[in-house]
Structure formats: structure tokens, C-alpha cells
Amino acid sequence: MSGINDFAFKIGTVNGTGSASANGLLMKTIFRMGIPVSGKNLFPSNIQGLPTWYEIRVSGEGHLARRAEFDLVVAMNPASYARDVTEVRSGGWVLHDASWPLPDKVRRDDVTFLGVPLAELCNERFQGTRARILLKNIAYAGVLAALLDMDLEVMDTLLQETYGRKKALLDSNFEAVRLGWDHAREHLPSPLPFRLAPMDATRDHIIIDGNTAAALGCVYAGATVAAWYPITPSTSLVDAFGGFSSKLRKDPESGRDRVAIIQAEDELAAVGMVVGASWMGARAFTATSGPGISLMSEFIGLAYYAEIPAVIFDIQRTGPSTGMPTRTQQGDLLMVAYASHGDTRHIALFPADPGECFTMAVEAFDLAERYQTPVFVVSDLDIGMNDWVVPAFRWDDAYRPDRGKVLSAEDLEGMERFHRYVDVDGDGIAARSLPGVHPRGAFFTRGSGHDKYGRYTEDSEAYVEVVDRLDRKIGGAVERAPVPEWVGSGDAGVGIVTVGGCRGAVLEARARLESAGIPVDVMRVRAFPFGPEVRGFLESHERVYVVEQNRDAQLRSLLALDTGFPLERMTSILSYGGMPLSAHEVIAGVAPAPTATPSSDPPPTPDAATPASASASVSPPMASTGRSPS
């Protein structure tokens, strides 16, 4: 049950009114109080005027996956009152702006309504429409600070850090916080029974989103060329790369950038520029989302076949087609694994959080250059755009990039002949030369049929020799790719395989199932192709569940395709309504009610107090908890 440092609340506002600042302030205050916290921003594909929500979960135990059961709902947007009020748990609280009466039809008998005349208070205190709207958000932060027992000093410090030099702004923000705080302390039952108590669990931690982390990883990996086309939810990755580069990549003498960032005309061109830059030996990358991968597939096939490195960040969003651009999903797993026509297979890395976005960005460049092939870093909107509390990143100064087999001018000078695609070392990887280095290194890079000497061919044997080597080469990548994460003793009857951002919910579910007497082992795959240990895990568990966020059980298909393990021996637990995964969805899949284990989260039912009702098909062996919007 909810209690001290264990609760979740949700704030409904209008987008474009500055609520993001207030919500960020709340999350960061809790973080600075040393308490594990997560924030999920549910925003519309819109700039101003539509409903938007922010969910904050506080967990002293460190379970930071989405929790869909809210103890408190802050209803600041009349347009979404009705829906927001349904989302609070029975016995919970609703904080609303009492400047206007709450419509009777949204009232519930099983929750407590806390009204604060925020608009009135702000209209009396502040001048100007825009200031009143913005500061009303800061005022509700003040109310929440009182209700949840936040440390006001921490909040003041944060405001000072944000507005330090803008005195007028700082003063009005201070005032708005006090306005809310004082009103709550005077008129409301504050603090509430669930509330905050300072801890020391976030020392050496940071708050960061995955896109920013990935961008920092690209800086540290030595990436020098980025080409991209704006698309939600990947845009902030390249924005952050530009921001870091302007500070960390200036040539001190010339003042020029040790980086080229090119905004392309579309994704086809973006990835083409990456391929062109990689051809010249630069560490180059692009960031996009599913629709971008669809467009890039043509060049991805060329890079695979002509053996040119490329790093591609896929920040997945809800598909198909344009889908729901501001909702999350893991719907691109099959697409990235085999992107482009013909026989292809690509190396893919699956970060679970911003920490891995940072480290895997670096690994992706090493793998791309080592195997001379495109490498995907498959993140998603939840990881990429939401704020996560993770351990601060570390860097080993001994790291040197793995440039793979690149011949220098001296190497080429000493060779009698250079043939681009001859497998001299027997590992499937042929040495490459870079343009303009030595006359002997010249060859024709092409996506058309070529023999091992790099020459155009339509000869069957010569063609087969090259594509067979390519298959060996990609298969060999398991030797250097990140190994899966294992949690558990290894001899539990239940094994859960999962991927990426499902990690938090799955580990929370595992902890709850274990405490209910159901031992569970978890394996989170971190790279494709899969190594032998993946098949080993599947074979060594009596009941295997595959937890992922898409309708079609794509990870399960990939496991079957790549390991040969029978598809029918894996049961899928699927969530694909666009929301980050919650532990209760996993628990419901493993131990369906009525044998459900004690949990503060009820298993989803058609009437579940969530914005989306459960409506996915359940057909064995696909025990689906997928949800679609009502």
C-alpha cells in the first residue's frame, strides 16, 4: 500500500502553459531530497492548447517503472477533469482549481476533493495574463509541496539555480510557491498520509533523459558527423549533441567545431550523409524514429552490403505509419533486425535506461567500425524523452575507439595489392581502405553485385562467396556485443525474457512474484544477434514468458528466428497501448487473477482506472495485456 515514499500522482494540465517547469521542479525536489523518483510526460503531438499529463512515482525501494494507480490526481485542465478524476484510486485524493465549481458529474464518493482557488489567488497576486497562467502552475507545485511534505529549501534552491540572474522571475516564482504552500497548510489536510521523508538514495545519481545521454555518448565516442531529419521522439538527441558539441568540441585556436551537424532534407538523405561520412572514416550517426527507419532502409541495405559503418539511433514511437508520435512502443524490433530488401541482418543494441544509452552509444560505434556495418541503438520514447534517475555516468580515460580493420598509407604501401572484400583473417571481416590515403587503396564502393575483389559481378559463385561471408561476419558480432543481463538464481521454474525499457517493470514484478513465493529468473537481451546464452536461458526454464511492448510479439519471433527455439514454447506478455510498461501487467501475465499475488496495482480489467482499457486479444500462448486507447 501507498505510504511514506511510496506513492504515485498525476498532474493534468494544458500544454504550452509552462506546466513542464512546475512538473520538473517537483520531480527534481524529490530527487534532491534523496528519494528515488521517476517522471513520465504524456504529451500530445501539439504545441499549445491540448491536454497533457505528467506522472510522478516515488519509490523508496527504487521501483521506478510506471505505476498506473494514482493516489493523487492534480486536475488543472477543465477539459480533462472527467477523465482525470476517474484515474485516482479509490480512497485517493483529487486536487483541483476551486476558482470554478467542479461539475457534479465528475464527483466521486470514494475520493477526497481538495479545492484550491489557484486562478483567483494568482489573478489577485500577479499582473499580466501570461504570468498568471505560468505562475498558477508554480502555485500548484507549492500546494503539492505542502501536501507531500517537500523540503521548501530544496525547492527554493532549484528555483535559484534556474532563475538566479533573473530577479523578477525568481521573486514571482518564490511567491507563487508560497501562495500554494500557505493556502494548503491553512486549508487542507496537509501533509497527506502518503508523503515524502528525506532519504539518501540518490547520491551519485543524476536526472537525465535517454536522448541527452545518448548524445553525450556520441561526444565521448568521438562521433564527428551527425546528419538527421527532425522527428519526434528523436529530435532532442541531435539537439543535445549540438549543445554538448558547442561546449566540448570547439577547436581552441580557430573557434571552429570539431564536428559537422547536418540537418538533411529527409531521412533518406540523412542516412546517406552518414554513409558518405563513414566512407571517409568519420564516426557518423543519425537519430530517428520508426517512420525514419522505413525511409532509410534503402541505404541501410547498401551500407550492409558495401560494408560501411553507420550508427542509427531508433527512438521508437507507436506505429504503424504515423501512429501515435508522442506515445511509446517497441514496435521496430523486427524491422531493424532485417531492415532493407534482400538478405540482411543487422546488429542492434537495446538500452534499458539513459545509463545504457550513454554506454551503448560508444559500443555502437565500436561495433559499427569493427564489423563495417550499420548498428542500431534501439531506444524508445519513454527512455529517450522522459527524465530518469540513474547512477551518474563514468568514463574510463583508457578507452580508445575500436576503428576496426582500416589500412593506413603505410599498410597499403607495403602491400602488393589491395582487395577490398578478401577475408584474409578468416573472421569474415575484410580490411578497408579510406579514400584519399594511398593510390593502392582505391576501389569502387557499390551496392550492386560484387566479387571479393570489389568488382561488379553477375556471377553466382562470386556473389554467393561475398554474401555468405557477410552472414558469418554479422553472426560473429555476438563475440563483442553486450551480453544479456541476468537476474535470479538461474534455476527458477519461470523465466522471463525481456528487452529495453521493460526492465524496471519486469524486475519489480519479479520482486513481487518472489515475495509471493513464485521464483522468477529474468534475462534482458541487450544485443541482436543473440549469443548462445540466450538459447541456453530459454532451454533451461520450464515456463518462458517474453515481455515486450508491441502487438505482434516481435521479440518472441526474433528469439525463434535467431536461436531456433520453438516459438510455441514461449508465452508472450504484451503491452502496446503506447504507455510505459507497469509491473502489474507483467504479474497479471505470469500469475493471472485470482491467484494474483498481493500487489498495490490491480490487474487490468475493462473498467481499470487507466486512460486506456484493456482490449487486446488473448489467444494462447499469447497472454496479452496489451491496451489500446478507448
Added chain:
Amino acid sequence: MTHIAKPPVRHPELPTNALGLTRRDYEGAMSTLCAGCGHDSVTAAVIQAAWHMDLEPYRVAKLSGIGCSSKTPTYFLGQAHGFNSVHGRMPAIATGAQAAAPDLTYIGVSGDGDSLSIGLGQLCHAIRRNVNMLYILENNGVYGLTKGQFSASADLGSRAKRGQVNLQSPIDPVLLALGLGATFVARGFSGDKAQLVPMLEAAIRHRGFGFVDVVSPCVAFNDHEGSTKSYRYTRDHMAQAVETDLVLPMAEITASYDPGAAREVRFPDGSAVRFRKVPEDYDPTDRDGVERYVRARQAEGEIPTGILYVNEDAPDHVDTLHMVDTRMVDLPFEALCPGSDRLQEVMAGFR
């Protein structure tokens, strides 16, 4: 068709350039195009221009898309790195490559299908960015490899080999480039090498996008009566709009021109293109004027050729990126990776 190497037979007295190389050293593999294809003449012109300019072959990057035209980089500069990319997307490869390695000479060869249909967008954006390269559009009005469909440059009313009449208005590469603000716009004819070679050379010396539309007839599918891209039609209708000389940096200026008529546009390497004979009131740096002139001449049924427009004042793509001028791959890792101490500072900003 597989790769055919050229037999290494050399005439002992071939002239050499400043690097001691003969024209044969600038050749590539044997052409597999049809006998009489205009593209082979363009290839010969590229070889001649590169030899004449003393380009180090291995310091040249040659690129193409897909189609008959895009096969041609195989046939010149065998010691240059080549990139035969995907259909219509060569500009993206060139753009990225140049950002990573701005020190090489970039030569791109495309066709009217590659540049004006599937790759129209990429061409337009390469022009907008002013990517520093020679971009040859081998223009024959027809899809050759797929046997004779009209391309987007086919003129209204022109006839295909099987008699169909083209009813769609053409995209004119020269007017398109002028409209988009290209910084070097020229049109040549594969059958006029004397005009074409210095034109290609000037486009390479130009800092920015050197766009050369070359009417290059397709003997297999578009060289018949009723075609407006045939050898005969082009010969009959082409009109040298401007006459130019290429003035090399070290060349002695001996020719005596009427100072009033001659006009020079200077390239960064010190060379210049001198407009020797231009129509009255023609200013090769006045974009609107050139566009009006070309439009008017074409309305009269002429195919105006020559170096039509030059603008040496615009920044090229690499200039606009505000990047270092070294090759990215040559930057030492220490200059790229900020290190652990700096990371601690960065981390402090996220607490």
C-alpha cells in the same frame, strides 16, 4: 555483365602532366555502354580535364547514383575511390563525405532519371547547400537501362522510339538550378569536347556546386527522328550562348581582348573563367538576367550552351557548417573525447 579491365597497353610517347602522368593514367575500366553513347564522350572529357588539372587520382572521390550515366565513374580515374550509391541519392553521399573529408576533389555523375525524378529532391538540396563538387548531369531524355521510357527532361511533344508523344512538361536542369540559386551553371553537349573539357575544369575549380548539364544522346533509345535529345537535333539547335576561356593561375596573359568585352570571374585557386564573347547586356553573375536569357533562347527553339552563370561569393556547404578544415578521421581522439574530469562537471549539471 562483369567487370572488364583495360589492357595495360601504352603508347610510349604519350604526353605527361605535371605529375608525370599520361591520360591513360586517368582512365578506368572498359566502358560497357553502347557504341556511340554520349556518356563515353563525357567520360573522355572528364579524363582530359582531370589530366589537364594535374589532379592526383587518389585524391579524387567519384560518385554516382544508378543508371547508364551512373556506370561511367567506373570508366575514368581508376585510381580514385568510387561510390556507386543508390538511385537518385548520390548527393547525400557526397554531402556527408565532404563534411568528413573536405580536402578531396568530388566528381559526381548522374543522369536525368537519377537527378530529375527519383533524386530531384537530393539534387535541389545539394544545390541549396552549395556542396563543393562537380556535378555532371548526363541528359538524354530517356531511361536507357529499362529500355526507353521518357525521363523528366523529355521535351513536350518529343517522340519516343516506338512513337509515343511526350505530353508532360519537362524539368529543365539549367532553369531549375538557376531558380534554386546554384552558384555555377553550365550546359554542354557530349559531341562538343572542345567546349566541354574547360567547362568541367572550371566547375571543379569553382568553390561550390559546379552544375554541368550535358546533353548526351542515347543511341539505343533516343537518337531518332522526333527526339529532341538526338545527336542531330542537338547539333542543329545548340547555340553557344557565351564563349569562355579558362585562365590558369600561372598562365601568362597574352591574348588581347577588348577590355570592355572581357569579364573574368576568379576561382579560389587563382584561376579564372574569362567570358570572351557574350551577348550584349549579358552578365554571367546576374542570376535573373541569365535566367531570362536562357528562357528566351529556349522559347525560340535553341539550346543555349556554355558556362552560363557563376557566383564565387557564396559560402559552400563546409563553410556554413563552421567546422574545422581537417579531415574528421585525422582528428586525434584526445581532441574529440572530453575525458572523465570533464564528465564529472557535465554530470554536476544533471543533479
